[in-house]
Amino acid sequence: MAPTLRRITAIVPLHLEVLAGRNGLDRPVRWVAVSELEDPTPFLEGGELVLTTGMRLSAGDAVPYVSRLVARGVSGLGFGVGLSHDAVPPAFAEAAESAGLPLVEVPRDTPFIAIGKAVSDLLAGEQYEEISRAFAAQGRLTRAALQREGPVAVVDRLSREIGGWALLLDPAGAVRHAADATGRHTGDKHAGPGDRRGAAGDWARETARSLEPEIARLRSAPSLASLALSTPDEHVVVQPLGRRGFFAVGSPRPFSPIAHTVVNAAGSLLTLALEQGREQRSAAAHVRSAVLRLLLAGEARAAAETLAALGMRLPGEPVTVLACDTADPEALTEALAGAAPGPRAGFAAMGTFTAPWEGLLVVLAPDLHADEVVALAARHGRVGVSAPGVEIARSESRVEDRMESPDPELDRAFTRAPDRAPDRALATALDRALDQARRALVSASPVARFSELAGRGLLSLLDPAAAASFAAAILAPLRDYGSRADLVESLRAYLASNGHWDAAAQRLGVHRHTLRYRMKRVSELLGRDLDDPAVRAELWIALCL
Known part of the structure; x- marks a missing residue:
């Protein structure tokens, strides 16, 4: 911050005396300009302390001269005496007082260059202090980044450094972590006294929503390094964090x-910090994939022991299986690990489990919180949801029970080769649930539940693109046929009437012999026997798509 006139005039060796405009002494002085011109303003930027001996100025020039300086934004006027003027002309003092411009008398023994050097030293000192403060702040941020929860610690530290708030956002714009040093806690009424995340939850989510247009601009224009917003009450900066998300800071100043x-x-x-953990996150993802493979094989105990190495656990209650088609599985995994559906516990604490699987992200969500997990996953892409009720923990406990069986023979069998006795019920149930979730995913809906699709018939379980391609290929010979007869609609009426010639002909408004001729042509063009039930089923599916 630039030194003020008050600080400059307080330098004893300069012997400066304030004659007018004392209310403006707290203005910052950004430079010293010496000029004997009647109008020096074309050579000024504003914020200067202008020094003059007034050799070209007379009492009649006082008002216009001072007015021009004020209009240019000059911080103050220093009038040197003992050369052109023995004392500062009263007209200048009056004009300066009237305009609110500080006027300082510079004695003959104080060279203008001494004032310039003093201001330069003050500016250099201020810059050094600011740089020192910046280095110190960077050191504190660096130490925060080295902590175990590096990104979280950096966000907390940054909010204190700027005396405002800071948000860490995932690639979708959802809040990963929030910190507020302004004392504004208008959030979750259930949060405890030390629960900053719960207390700040509401304002953080509201702020993140208000920043969605800026995040969209940063996402669509990668060349933008940051965006700054200003209102009378708040100043905000938003920056991207590579592909890992965004962060935003705000301050009342x-x-x-x-x-x-x-x-x-x-x-x-x-x-x-976010990029450094990528290899570790990739390795953890491979381990979770292996755990899911073990579960699909019915190896609940081995899966639990493997997962324990990551400090995680399997869900302890029946689960719903989600198949998530997302462009950033890692971001969704992190969101599920860090987001909190309640004021106290995150999804990870409830035992929610995620694993990459054949191009999808599979999530095992406790039935009790399945809807919350689905809502969060839907923000990252499309979601297929299985029927609830897959029991993993009970399967694991059955293995444990058998391992501790009092039957010596059975106990020796499990001790000798526990991996030879997988839980087939678990394998079957989980495989069925995963298949349900993947089948539901082929629906065009952002969120599709298998239980809802089942009520819409078997066609709802088909991949729309593959089914449309099948229908187009199988019916192409009929659509390309050059006759005036519409063979496709004739076939539709025939199949809809279960092969009854009279009913189908009546529906089409033609004679039954005409319909017989058309069906013979259909059979020839398709090379299929219309009396075959399997052929009829395929053709009916194609007509319904």
């Missing part, structure tokens, strides 16, 4: 250059 430096440093540290 405008951001100084040093504050911008601190914010940029935090952005770099957050990007680095």
Whole structure:
């Protein structure tokens, strides 16, 4: 921050005396300009302390001269005496007082260059202090980044450094973590005294929603490094974090250059912290895929032991299986691990399990919280949902019970080769649920539940693209036929009437012999026997698509 006139005039060796405009002494002085021109304003930027001996000025020039300086935004006027004027002309003092411009008398023994050096030293000192503060802040942010919860610690530290709030957002714009140093906690009424995340939840989500247009701009224009927003009450900066998401900071005060430096440093540290864990997250994803493979094989105990190495556990209650088609499985995994459907516990704490599987992200969600998990997953892509009630924990406990059986022979069998006795019921149930979720996923709906699709018939379980391609191929010979007769509609009427010639002919408004001729042509063009029930079923499916 630039030094003020008050601080400059307080420098004793300069012997400066304030003659007018004392109410403006707190204005910052960004530079010292010496000029003997009657109008120096074309050579000024504003914020200067203008020094003059007044050799070309007379009392009659006071008002226009001072007015021009004020209009240009000059911080103050220093009038040197002992050369052109023995004292500052009263007209200048009166004009300056009237205009609110500080007027300082500079004695003959104080060179203008001494004032310039003093201001330069003050500016250099201020810059050094600001740089020192910036380095110190960066050091504190770096130490925060080295903590176990690096990104979270950086966000918390940054909010305190800028005296405002900070949000860490995932690629979809959802809140990963929020911190607020302004004392604004208008959120969850159920949060405990030390539960900052719960307390800040409502305002964080509301703020994230308000930033969606800016995030969309950053997402569509990768060349944008950041976006800044300003209102009378708040100043906001939003920055992307590579492909890992975004972060936003806000302060009731405008951001100084040093504050911008601190914010940029935090952005770099957050990007680095998020990227550094990629290999570890990739390895963990492979382990979770292996765990899912074990579960599909009925190896509940082996799956639980493998997962325990990651500090995680399997759901302890019946689950619903989700098949998620998302462009960023890692972001959805992190969102499920960190988001909180209640004020106290996150999904991970409830035992929600995720694993990459054949191009999808499979989620095992406790039935009790399945709807909340589905809602969150839908923000990251399309979701297929199985029927509920797959019991994993009970299967594992059955294995444990058999392992501790009092029957010596049975006990020796499990001790000798526990992997030879998988739980077939678990394997069957989980495989069926996964198949249901994947079948539901082929629906065009963003969220499709197998139980709902089942009520719409078997056609709802087909892949729309594959089914449409099948229908077009099988009916192409009929659509390409050059006769005036519409063979496709004739076939539809024939099949809809279960092969009854009179009913089908009446529906079409033709003679039954005409319909017989058309069906013979259909059979010839398709090379299929219309009396075969399987052929009729295929043709009916094709006509219904």
